[in-house]
Amino acid sequence: MPLSAELTAFLEKSRWPSTLTESQLERLRHDIYERSFPSGSIIFARGTPAEHWFGVVDGMIKVDTVSPDGRSTTFAGVPAGAWFGEGAVLKNTPRPYSIVAIRDSKLAFVPRTTFEWLLQQSTSFSRFVIDQLNWRCGYYVALIENRRLREAPARVAFCLSELFNPQLYPSTESTLQLSQEEIGRLSGLSRQNTNRALRELADAKMLAVEYGSVVILDLQRLQEFARQDE
């Protein structure tokens, strides 16, 4: 069965497939498949076995947990163009987080056996996965620093600007279709605080607030504002 044009284009713009040999690509094309999820749907609940590595072809997903009393914490937002889930696949343990579609989304599924096979077959693929894990680690170190030392606007600036991390999220578009509620979850702030922080950032012309989305106007200043220590 031939791949859809959309999935083919997605693989072509991803960094790692171009480093594979033709026979490795052949197996990848054979094993990979695509599925769609409506906004708000739970793609995988916490605790389900990690049988796949994922690419976000379209839309946006988040990784979060829900406590017994119904409150949720978001650990990461993953925009279109990114690959994720290697941690749980490598450990071969149940997923410690839920994966939820924030918008209507399309995901590429790479089965665990294919993923493991590529790791063994291709040093450049292994290197891609190592780099990916390393950048994630760096992200969480910076996140902890940011959250302990900075005020709300800088926290929001950090979470938004990190969605443009070229290694982890290489093709994020400047309009982020995120409600202020979701941005609050990502930043660890209430919606009301998020709203105030966003309008401060908008006053400084770093971004523009629109209905159901924010438009990044000056990514460099947003990054500087997120990281500068005061």
Add this chain to the structure above:
DNA sequence: ACATTAACGATGA
């Protein structure tokens, strides 16, 4: 004090 939650009307898709 301060942030978070609750609650409200207004407004956009």
Add this chain to the structure above:
DNA sequence: TCATCGTTAATGT
């Protein structure tokens, strides 16, 4: 009609 937004009031630590 429903989601989202901006604001104010109540609540909690």
